[in-house]
Amino acid sequence: MDRNKQTLLYLLAAVFLGAFYNFVLTDGIPLLAKPLEKVTVGQDLTQSLLEPKVRQIDLETARKLHEQNVLFVDARAEEYLQDGFIPGAVANDDVDALSQTIDELIGFDTGFVIYCSDDDCGSSEELAYTLQGYGFSNILVFQGGWKAWTEAELPIEYNE
Incomplete structure (x- = not known):
């Protein structure tokens, strides 16, 4: 058999077996990203949750949570902070240091809000999942962010 065909056959077999194994697992990796659950102020958004969640909020909910002194985390790169930030927000390009700051301020179970530049910015969601990996269990992503x-x-x- 031709070496290129053999390589292609091995590659296809590996992809098939990997996909099959992922399908069989009860907690396999989803093939399509799930949209974030949207929540509003009517709920107690900062209480401890039974299972870790990253959820989405809108401008009005973010405003009300800010009035309640909920912690905000700015996911933008530090050079953008010279343009300003939401009052009281914490930020740090070093995720380890940021994680430590959040833990010292509110602990791992209290909800907090992450925002970035705008609707198209994926930094807030990326940071949210990274911090969830650190053990934070109730993270709210402000859709619209700084621009809104x-x-x-x-x-x-x-x-x-």
Whole structure:
């Protein structure tokens, strides 16, 4: 058999076996990403959850949670913070240090909000899943992020 055909055959067999094994597992990797569950202020969003979750909130919910002094985490790169940030938000490009800061401020079970630049920015969701891997169990992703916050003319803060 031709070497290229043999390589292709092995590759196809590996893909098939991997997909089959993933299908058989009860907690296999989903083939398509699941959208985040959308939640609103009517629920107690910061209480401890039985199982870790990353959920999505809108501008109005983010505003109300900010009024309740819920912790906000800015997922944007540090150079963007010179443009301002949501008052009281914490940020750090070093995820280990950020994780430690969040733990010291609110612990692993209390809910908090992560935001980034706008609807198209995936940094907040990526950071949310990373922090979930660190053990944080109730993470809310603010869809719209910094852009929605500033367009609504809500308060902003600057580093001095």
